[in-house]
Amino acid sequence: MVSASNVAKKVQTAAGSLTILQNVNIAIAAGESLAVVGASGSGKTTLLGILAGLDLPSSGDVALAGESLTHLDEEARALLRGRLVGFVFQNFQLLGSLTAAENVMLPIELRGDGDALHRAEELLARVGLSERGHHYPRQLSGGEQQRVAIARAFACRPQVLFADEPTGNLDTATGERITELLFELNADYGTTLVLVTHDSRLAKRCTRSITIDTGQIVAETLHASMSDDDSAGSDRPAGSEL
Amino acid sequence: MATADAVAKVPRRMPLALRLAWRDWRSGELRLLLGAIVVAVASVTAISLFVDRLQSALIEQSATFLAADRVLSGSTPAPVELRDRATNLGLQQAETVTFATMLYTGEDKNLLASVKAVSEAYPLRGVLRVSAEPFGPDTVSSDLPLPGEVWLDPRLFPALALELGDTVEIGFKQLRVSGILTREPDRGGSFTDLAPRALMRINDLAATKIIQPGSRVSFRYLLRGDEGDLESAYEALAEGERSRYRWLGARDSSAAIGNALERAESFLLLGGLLAVLLAGVAVALAAHRYARRHFDHVGVLKTLGATPRVILQNFLGVLMLVGALGVLFGLLVGNLLQQLVLLYVNDLIPGELPSAGLRPYLLGAVTGFICLFSFALPPLLALRHISPMRVIRRDLVEGDLAGMLTYGSALVGTIVLLLWYSGSVVLTLYTLGAVSAVVILFAAAAWLALSGTGALGMQAGSFWRLALAGIKRRSRASIAQMLIFGLAIMLLLILVLVRTSLLSEWREQLPDDVPNHFVMNVTPDEVESVRVKLERISDRVGELFPMIRGRIVGVNGMTTDEWSAQLGNLFDNDIDNERNLTYSDQMPGENVVTQGEWWAQGTAEKLISLEDDYAIRHGLSIGDQLEIDIAGAVVSGRVSNFRRVDWDSMRPNFFVIFSPAMLEGMPTTFMTSFHLPREEQRELNGFMRQFPTVSVIPMEDIIEQVQDIVDRVTQAIELVLALVLVSGCLVLLASIQSSRDERLAEHGLLRALGATRSLIAGSLSVEFLTLGALSGLLAVAGAELAVALLQVQVFELTPRLHGWYWLFTPLAGALLVLAVGLAGSRSLIASPPMRVLRNLD
């Protein structure tokens, strides 16, 4: 579904050329869930951007659903994203001028599909916010905003979902619930998931995780299945934000 | 369901661009942009509507100086082609025939008079005024002398010992004196028609038998009607015919009025230009803010699969929509504004203003779209290049909106607008030059000032430290704001200064006691007694200048024809026209030597001083040897200096002045000017009786006319000023809005850290005050420079420094920016810290 071969990313800075990623090779099968872990500043976000076609590698090749991204221009990559990819971000990235429902409708409208409103209502109900559709993002808590973002990410039934530290801005309990929701929907829709996190427990819920250090893959772990100690989250104090 | 309510207002099948526009509008994102466009369009429309109407009113009024809208003047009657065409076009027509002849009375007294025979319809514009007794108060008359009658200038009554009802002879015709003519509209300030007037009917002309082939007669054919029809009537004349006549419009009726009108136009135009520039800046600011606030928006849209093309289409759609709405509202508001102003100035402007055409609306609409495309489009175009990576990497450097494209297109847009609006390359270049010089200077000065305030802030209290640190932290934004505030204040100031100095210069040139009569034909032995008599009746008598008629017949040993031919067609070839000349040891007051030097008192050399335009027009330079024919005798002298002459001054002015040595032994007469209030003109009776051969020429009509124009233009200027002020405030608001997001984040943080509301309000105030004061200082410096340039180059006035403004402007700037700034960030100060924090994302 997603593959990278010999991907490297260099940027020019005032101090000279800086290598952020090098020698990255990954193959992610359809339906698989992959966690990318590593210290802050190790290059996780950069890798995610490149895998999702938001950015281009300096060298190497990236393919999404069999199509090589490196040979496409921004126009074509955007079309591909619209067709195949969903995103969830650490800082939610809802549009402040749109209501929750309109935020969810946006990708559907962009694709030109009909009945965006009906579909948005369904999705909001699915993430437990059916009563909040007319609220603006600033009227919602962080957890609620992230739930809207998840609804938006699934609005076009993406084949691959990219999530960059989706719980990074949330308290632990809220983060847990968001994680649940994400994996639930992922299972429902059979989506391939690429998840960036520095939370090892979150990583363990994926089928596989890779560890990045200063731009290189230094370890790869297979997780058999969801381990039982994940339920430990339930005895934490209930989030006040939801 | 609540969600359904929220979006139900948006029709389902609306195109995406429309839906985006609607959502942007709802969130207030587009209001500033729309507002800026409305103001741009409205101010341009209102100003040009008003100016158009005022201009046609002024032209209509100065048409009274021709007694018509157009006049064909020549030494033969107007050709039939013209008469036929005028009749076909339905133009009003009249005719006058003017000639000088002796007026005889029964007692064998006689005097040279200038006779004007007029047709029934005369005058087509303006009115005749008559009095019941010579030099008594006069009233408007709607009549003409009947056939067999004549109306005479009051000056003729004492000179010929006449009374109403007497008869005079003009040629072979006896005419009964039935009126005292005090004023006729087209008498003008001409020095060629000096003799007192006798007004009679054209039907009596043949009986006088004066008009013979070869006699010196001036035929004028008067027309009144639509501008287009008038010009199309003139087209009826063949090229060859045209050169035999002069075709006169309102502007040609008097040099002083033409000048006043042209200055008024330049000024109003300048006001319009400034309003357009300011509005353009506001549009650009609003568009930048809109674009900047959509960086994330576009990033998100891109992650959701929007292609650059889709993004471009959508933002173009939004822009077009806003543009169309803005232009529509702008035209409406402009019209309302103009009507409001008309209501306000109605009492001040006598008579109906003629209605304006469609041009102002077109001007407004096109201005709106040019503003939109050159100022607002580029930042929106840049949006499509925003990287979607922005969404996951917040630290990604913001796309630079202010690329070459932005500046380039803003520049092109400005030039197009200026050119189109002013129709003058010179004015456009000066405005552009001044603005770009000022921008560069301002940026440098602002940067210096900021460095200075930083050092200051270190030793200041908490308000100041916070404020100055804030200004410094956003130093790029602060410099930009100072530039914009400064520019706006400067433009306003330019307008105020130019207005004030324009009006006061005008007033100075035409004080209440400006000479309103010229006296000519004074013989040398009368000089003393005329002076004594005049000083008795008038409180203001000018110098008595010798006056000689003469013409230049040779230059540097060439004949004038050879001289002109040698210069080619670039120069006028009327060098040998007969002119009024004078001689003097002293340079007349109000003249300024521009080249060479004035001669020493009592010089024995034969020297000549020339008016500088005249000299340049005829290709003459210092040191040239001129030969002048004076009543058949040829004298010669060397050109020693050029002078600038103030032709609006209503005092005797001369193209050519000689050193006294040149005219030794030549017979001369003398002339002077004096002031006499209208109500004291009876005094002239005695003067005329005492000096029957002296000519007195009243100039008050022209002076009153010019003063009237000045008054009206003052009204228009007030309107222009108000509109520029509105645009200026809008620019301030826009620029404060554009730093609002940053401030919001900062204040949230400060509030969270425990800063009180009053600390934030205080530091904001200090920040605005400082920015405003610095901008004011920059503005006054820039304005001085620009005004000096404008006065020299456009208005042809002498520049001067405006001391008080250096104090007043920074103060006013500080207060203005404070007021608008606090109004613009009120909600920001008032909002609770929690909300401020939530707004962060």
Ligand SMILES: Nc1ncnc2c1ncn2[C@@H]1O[C@H](COP(=O)(O)OP(=O)(O)O)[C@@H](O)[C@H]1O
């Ligand atoms: N465009 C860029 N210019 C300069 N440095 C960059 C750029 N993009 C990323 N970096 C640097 O690369 C490193 C990796 O960044 P990132 O991928 O965001 O790390 P992570 O998401 O793992 O915290 C960081 O040190 C970051 O500062």
Ligand SMILES: [Mg+2]
């Ligand atoms: Mg990261």
